[in-house]
Amino acid sequence: MQKTVIIIAGPTASGKTALSVRIAQLFKTAVISADSRQCYQEISIGTAKPSPEELATVPHYFINSHSIKEDVNAGIYEKLALQYTQQIFEKNDVAVMCGGTGLYIRAFAEGIDDMPVIAPGIRTHLNEQFAQHGLVWLQQQLQERDPAFFATAETQNPQRLIRALEVLDATGQSITTFRSATRSPRNFRIIKMGITLPKELLHQNIHHRVDLMMQAGLVEEVRSVLPYREHNALRTVGYQEIFSYLDGYISLDEAVEDIKTHTRQYAKRQLTWFKKDPAFEWFDAREGKEMITCLQQKL
Template sequence: MNTAIIIAGPTAAGKTSLAIRLARHFGTRIISADSRQCYREITIGTAKPTPAQLAAVPHYFINSHSIREQVSAGIYERLSLGYAAAIFASHPVAIICGGTGLYLRAFAEGIDEMPAIPPPVREAVRQAYAQHGLPWLQAQLQQRDPAFYATAETGNPHRLLRALEVLEATGHSISSFRTSSPHPRDFRIIKIGVTLPKPELHANIHQRVDEMMAEGLVEEVRSVLPYRSHNALQTVGYQELFQYLDGTLSLPEAVDQIKTHTRQYAKRQLTWFARDQDYHWFNPQEEEKIIAFITQELDKV
């Protein structure tokens, strides 16, 4: 049976390098499950695979879209299943690698189609968030959609923004559009989670942020200022530098906040993946152990 191997985990844990090694070992290709790496205009702040890594193994959903386009989890589900079918046409194994939990869930289980959000509604919500910040966003949903808020990732502005947009556009809670009914897949899925001890993960995060700044992240953020309301830019690394460019943060303050917010994001990623008991967890440096586990799973009837 065809098999999709999911490699998930927090940012800066080493997913990309591991996925490339696994893809070369099993002679296959990689589908990215990162909600921002698909955009051609943002490279430094999204920690895309390097040109050498992209040359080593064919990747799908990297540099596939323009920042002028909106890509949702529903769109990703259709695209990723198409990519998997293309891989399975000549390879029995496909690698799916990324840290966007909602995209991985969309690939593995399917996702309910959300209503389209009129651009004026999206723009109004994004502008209000930019002006008032996360506490305002949390208060809006806590007051207007308490049932959703009770189970939401309240520290995740992307999810909260989406919920408020749906509420504004339809008058209904985003929860009312979710059926939570998994869609069967015609291939097997093996879920691998990778992470590092907290001190090592945090050190990797800090080093990565410093490297991004040295590579020119400020100029990249400046280049996408006209698109600052885009979903992909409501995220760590871009929001803080928008504030720097607006004059509300100094550059050292912005860098410190990027590091802090990235650590917090990594913690939310781990919490998300920990809810799924199908993940088998490893240190990403345990390559032989991971390969042995996957091989054993592949050999099962």
């Protein structure tokens, strides 16, 4: 059999983790996480890591592999995930990749361009400006200074906007200049499977998951990483809203509602990203058997 990586992607709370564990069990293999936050040891509740039972069922890579003190990006992920893949291929013909971070999956499947090194002061300054002036300021800056990139950017994602601005500040050039769009050939086959749920059901899952996170101690987890609040991994849904609560800007109930709203919006952005890739074959998350049958026919 040709060496193969099965990629299972889709929006948050659609059931990717459980399905990837089932498939890894079936092929007696391991799962590589493609989630940009689950690699950090210090944040578990807000990142919806696989449960201890799931982690014990099949081997997992890129879960609890780094400290929040470290910076991990798509370029680093590409190198690590390729190493993990080769390790798995030493014993097995199939590896499973599971996650919702589209940029990481693309980096693994196609390669990613080397980005310029950014002086730490530039990012610090932009983070301070963002904290002071908010998302609208970032959007206006990028629209004025790099309208071509802004037209295709994730304009609701402050991380992406800050990244584009820091490249502009450091090099005087658009981030698009450093994207050659040349694909790196892989010496293994990639099968891309997308899963989702009807919108109402997905939203129910999201709301239920947020309620469970709160019961599990999300506020305490966020409080424990306050010293690292400028880290990119914490500039995301579930952490920013609790920071606002701890800062006294909103009530806890408002923070919970904001997390639910922002998670729904994030799930929509994830779907938009993955749907742009025609290589994905889509399944209803409740029809796991259908996906498994399809995989067995392909392998």
